[in-house]
Amino acid sequence: MxxxxxxxxxxxxxxxxxxxxxVAQELRGKxxxxxxxxxxxxxxxxxxxxxxxxxxxxxxxxxxxMAEATKDLTxxxxxxxxxxxxxxxxxxxxxxxxxxCNKCHNYQMELK
Ligand code: HEC
Ligand code: HEC
Ligand code: HEC
Ligand code: HEC
Numbered sequence: 001m002x003x004x005x006x007x008x009x010x011x012x013x014x015x016x017x018x019x020x021x022x023v024a025q026e027l028r029g030k031x032x033x034x035x036x037x038x039x040x041x042x043x044x045x046x047x048x049x050x051x052x053x054x055x056x057x058x059x060x061x062x063x064x065x066m067a068e069a070t071k072d073l074t075x076x077x078x079x080x081x082x083x084x085x086x087x088x089x090x091x092x093x094x095x096x097x098x099x100x101c102n103k104c105h106n107y108q109m110e111l112k
Contacts, residue, residue, distance in 0.1 A: 015022045026094055041093070056087040075107055 027036065038044070040059075041051035060066055067079035078091065080101070089100040090111060097111035101104075 028093065029097075031093065050088070051093070053086045053088060056091075060087075073109075075101075075109065077101065077109060 025038075026079075038047055041055045042068060043055070045050065057063070061069070063078070063084045067076065070076050070078050076098070082101075085100060091097045099109055099111055101107055
């Protein structure tokens, strides 16, 4: 009986592991639509650690390019008194993004 329970427990752990990996791999928004590959951000086909922000900078014109892209907004999230903030402080890629500025401010900006 005991053995049976541990087999069930083991199977459930495996399912849990598979499910949580699947959640971590799900891409959001435009990256998904544009079929951006894991290797484009992670430099490997089988990522097991967060992506390097260098990849973002290469495709998106660096900090300067992003500051320019959103310069017409009332508050430019890409150009502030904080200087160069890592993209992933706000854009979480596999999860809903968060506006880092709102640790201190209360801006209403829509983040994808
Ligand atoms: C557009 C860039 C981008 C693409 C494409 C991308 N990732 Fe990621 N991935 C990230 C970033 C950024 C993080 C770190 C997120 C964070 O810490 O908030 C991450 C985190 C992860 C993690 C979690 C690592 C950890 O230590 O917590 C896994 C696993 C992962 N990605 C797998 C994948 C797989 C598999 C694919 C392809 C289906 C993929 N990623 C595609 C940017 C990307
Ligand atoms: C291989 C090139 C590539 C890499 C690497 C890449 N992106 Fe993108 N990203 C794109 C493309 C293409 C789009 C869609 C552009 C469009 O439709 O205007 C996009 C869109 C976005 C958007 C708009 C959000 C949306 O879903 O509408 C954000 C934010 C973004 N990228 C952030 C990042 C961050 C942060 C990283 C690094 C973790 C990253 N990107 C890495 C190519 C890339
Ligand atoms: C402090 C939070 C924050 C950081 C850090 C940040 N972004 Fe953004 N990003 C935003 C917000 C907010 C928007 C939505 C702006 C809007 O309302 O159009 C956005 C929009 C975008 C878009 C949509 C494109 C567009 O022209 O509207 C892209 C692409 C993007 N960010 C890429 C990046 C990249 C690459 C980095 C790192 C160099 C980065 N972001 C760093 C907050 C941030
Ligand atoms: C650690 C806290 C903190 C963070 C994080 C932060 N700020 Fe600030 N910010 C301040 C303080 C303090 C001031 C000056 C006091 C004031 O005027 O409210 C300020 C002032 C400003 C101002 C001047 C206009 C105003 O509201 O008075 C702007 C614009 C601004 N911040 C934008 C940003 C943006 C964009 C981000 C995210 C990229 C950000 N801040 C992140 C603390 C912060």
